[in-house]
Amino acid sequence: MKKNVLIIGAGGVARVVAHKCAQHNDTLGNIVIASRSVAKCDDIVASVLEKGSMKVPGSIKAYALDAMDVAATATLIRETGSEIVINVGSAFVNMYVLSACLETGAAYLDTAIHEDPAKICETPPWYANYEWKRREACKEKGVTAILGVGFDPGVVNAYAALAVNEYLDSVESIDIIDINAGSHGRYFATNFDPEINFREFTGQVWSWQNRQWVSNKMFEHSRTDDLPVVGQQTAYLTGHDEVHSLSQNLDVDNVRFWMGFGEHYINVFTVLKNLGLLSEQPVTTAEGLEVVPLKVVKAVLPDPSSLAPDYTGKTCIGDVVKGTKGGKEKEVFIYNIADHKEAYDEVGSQGISYTAGVPPVAAALLVASGEWDVKEMANVEQLDPRPFLNLLNQMGLPTRIKDEEGDRPLNFA
Amino acid sequence: MKKNVLIIGAGGVARVVAHKCAQHNDTLGNIVIASRSVAKCDDIVASVLEKGSMKVPGSIKAYALDAMDVAATATLIRETGSEIVINVGSAFVNMYVLSACLETGAAYLDTAIHEDPAKICETPPWYANYEWKRREACKEKGVTAILGVGFDPGVVNAYAALAVNEYLDSVESIDIIDINAGSHGRYFATNFDPEINFREFTGQVWSWQNRQWVSNKMFEHSRTDDLPVVGQQTAYLTGHDEVHSLSQNLDVDNVRFWMGFGEHYINVFTVLKNLGLLSEQPVTTAEGLEVVPLKVVKAVLPDPSSLAPDYTGKTCIGDVVKGTKGGKEKEVFIYNIADHKEAYDEVGSQGISYTAGVPPVAAALLVASGEWDVKEMANVEQLDPRPFLNLLNQMGLPTRIKDEEGDRPLNFA
Numbered sequence A, B: 001m002k003k004n005v006l007i008i009g010a011g012g013v014a015r016v017v018a019h020k021c022a023q024h025n026d027t028l029g030n031i032v033i034a035s036r037s038v039a040k041c042d043d044i045v046a047s048v049l050e051k052g053s054m055k056v057p058g059s060i061k062a063y064a065l066d067a068m069d070v071a072a073t074a075t076l077i078r079e080t081g082s083e084i085v086i087n088v089g090s091a092f093v094n095m096y097v098l099s100a101c102l103e104t105g106a107a108y109l110d111t112a113i114h115e116d117p118a119k120i121c122e123t124p125p126w127y128a129n130y131e132w133k134r135r136e137a138c139k140e141k142g143v144t145a146i147l148g149v150g151f152d153p154g155v156v157n158a159y160a161a162l163a164v165n166e167y168l169d170s171v172e173s174i175d176i177i178d179i180n181a182g183s184h185g186r187y188f189a190t191n192f193d194p195e196i197n198f199r200e201f202t203g204q205v206w207s208w209q210n211r212q213w214v215s216n217k218m219f220e221h222s223r224t225d226d227l228p229v230v231g232q233q234t235a236y237l238t239g240h241d242e243v244h245s246l247s248q249n250l251d252v253d254n255v256r257f258w259m260g261f262g263e264h265y266i267n268v269f270t271v272l273k274n275l276g277l278l279s280e281q282p283v284t285t286a287e288g289l290e291v292v293p294l295k296v297v298k299a300v301l302p303d304p305s306s307l308a309p310d311y312t313g314k315t316c317i318g319d320v321v322k323g324t325k326g327g328k329e330k331e332v333f334i335y336n337i338a339d340h341k342e343a344y345d346e347v348g349s350q351g352i353s354y355t356a357g358v359p360p361v362a363a364a365l366l367v368a369s370g371e372w373d374v375k376e377m378a379n380v381e382q383l384d385p386r387p388f389l390n391l392l393n394q395m396g397l398p399t400r401i402k403d404e405e406g407d408r409p410l411n412f413a
Helices: A012-023 A038-050 A070-079 A094-104 A131-141 A155-167 A194-199 A241-249 A263-275 A293-300 A304-310 A340-347 A351-369 A385-395 B012-023 B038-050 B070-079 B091-104 B131-141 B155-167 B194-199 B241-249 B263-275 B293-300 B304-310 B340-347 B351-369 B385-395
Strands: A005-008 A031-035 A060-064 A084-087 A107-110 A145-147 A170-180 A204-209 A212-217 A222-227 A231-238 A254-260 A314-325 A328-339 A377-379 A400-403 A406-409 B005-008 B031-035 B060-064 B084-087 B107-110 B145-147 B170-180 B204-209 B212-217 B222-227 B231-238 B254-260 B314-325 B328-339 B377-379 B400-403 B406-409
Touching (some): A031 A038, A038 A060, A070 A094, A084 A094, A084 A351, A094 A131, A131 A145, A131 A377, A155 A170, A155 A241, A155 A314, A194 A293, A204 A231, A241 A377, A304 A340, A328 A340, B005 B070, B012 B351, B084 B091, B084 B351, B091 B131, B155 B241, B204 B241, B314 B351, B328 B351, B351 B385
Parallel strands (some): A005 A031, A005 A084, A031 A060, A145 A377, B005 B031, B005 B084, B031 B060, B084 B107, B145 B377, B170 B254
Antiparallel strands (some): A204 A212, A204 A254, A222 A231, A400 A406, B204 B212, B204 B254, B314 B328, B328 B400
16 A cells, blocks of 8 residues: 655646546545646646645645756655655656655656657667666565556557457557547647657657567558547557557567647648757757757747647547457457546646546556555556556546447446 | 958858959959858858959958947958948848948948848838938948849849839839749758848738838738749749838839749748747747747758759849830830859859849949949939949849830840
8 A cells, every 4th residue: 555646747747647636635645746847836736726626635735846856856755755656747857756766665657758858769669778677676676667657658558458358369460549639729739748749750650560660750651540539530650658568568460559640730740840940959050059949849839738728629549459359350449538628627737638647646546555556667568457447437538449349438347 | 433342241142242243353453251250251262262253363351250340340441441342241230331331431232121130020111210311421421322232122123213214104013023943952941041031021011002001911912923934933922122212212103022932932931930930039948048949940941052052943033014105004024034053153152142142243343433433322223223234234144124025135235
């Protein structure tokens, strides 16, 4: 049994995490939110209190923290008695926060793979470059570290595990499809940190095909599906965290990730990329100022959290899993539909943040209860998906399944 | 009789000016090239010597100069005995260089309107905000200052004056059309300083219609013409220097400027503008760095002078002038065709730089000879166009005319 949660980060996802922790503070105990900007943490605390999200009277506090300062993070963990750390800060801080957890014994949860600011689209499997190097250390110290437990990666890994465990005898391919059919009404915006968002797409795109790593360029391959609720959508082969772990942890020939983009997004992205404005390498202006173009693009784009109030429409994210069952070919689509406006009404964030922020809180509840307190490092597909998906059904991210028997909710009661 | 030329600036246009001054150094005397970067000046000097552009043995020297330092510029003018200053530096330095000319008595020539770095698309007539405030000072001191004597503004002003003086009894409209039908083979590039280039288009677009200033947005109005050599081309109503002077100096109802753009240029421009990346106002990055987005865009785009070696195709720039002659409606198109590759072969710059750089040297020759040494401030349309266009016929920018009598060279011998 672990309790008391430290949330690292104060963006749109952290806001969802804070609200959802508050809604379960009878189990999770005290809540601490820490980021470089304490004002942003204060704002989230105020929102939690204002919306009456705290299930029972309890503590929720804001702290200023540079999460790259391992000693400062360890001290905050100890001083606040936090036994669970949910890291939803920048992907650049993962390894520092994990170090602080290894030092203090706190459970570590994150929602995205570690990134080095100077590198993009690293060699696969990416986890092996950073996180997995700490596997032994976690095991030795009995530290629970659950990697990538947002929606994608995270819930989609659980969907994959569920399909492999329960729906198919042999699996030929897992295709994860992420469609945001919502509209923010701006000329252009990214749904989370533009810097992290663009970095996913500017280099090579890795996929696992016929048990080999295949490299493509962004927008080189697409697929068009007629999906539940959101209808016909085109998605593009993209590199993504979960391809790097599912390929190693599940015995499957093909693992691919497909993200939906409209023509307008692709046009803006293409212009910026071709001009060199998405580069993470500094350029020097005529006046001698050294500046990273991508950081300037980030500075001119809307703050993703500012999109929430006007965001309408739905997301559809799920796994198309193909293989055989009882000697016959079978295909299942396990998925979730989320609604931007419903998310905003509940927790003040848009649907993308909602889908990313609810799962780590479900995971924290499973760590608190002991079901997922595995005392080692794990990707989500290595854990039992049933209690996780069961919690998500109750917490606002219901799972549905579509196969030859129809399209229906998936319950694990 | 004036002689010895100081060229300020060391970009693609300055290179053309240097070569053309060298080709006429029997009249113009010693040549000095000065800019912030003496290395760029040295490079131009080397190019002039290497191509054997000096007509007679003479002096050509490079100096480092901050042209915003009026005292330093005045000292350089005096120490080098320069009686003619050709300012083809940034449009931000015009008023400083003019001050140095007023102080020393040197003739002043430039090719673009003065700009305040903090302002774009100023209120019309733009010249009245800066240059024309020095009219009295020029007259008092007998300083010749010829404003905007590049191609456009410059040669097109002379075309307008010629049409008004010689081809029509009454003029209803002057439409200046600037088409670059060349290709540089890059994804995207501007033909001169991207900062100055984009600043022309990001704000409002002023035109003189029915004797009033009319404001539009860029790309709001277009016209498609079947033009000599370059064929059918679409051009867009744009603000431009010469509209601000022609409207005041000629007695004409309508003066408009139209610039040709391809769909790709418009798309890139539109994306950058809508994102805020063409803004001249600083933004602050997440790391706290204050930076002007437009300067970063400039830093990632190709250096315009680097385009020259691969540039192919032609430009067509001219004036469509409509009115009446002998009681009948008449329309003339007075224009020039320039070729990018021919320009590069002759002076090492592409055609856009060539069309901008040759005219101020023709003007300098007319100042040297006394024909245009008017001892006051003038826009080109206030001066006799015949000797100017006659010189340009000999210097590589021949004038042609197309009217009801056909399409033919225009000679003034």
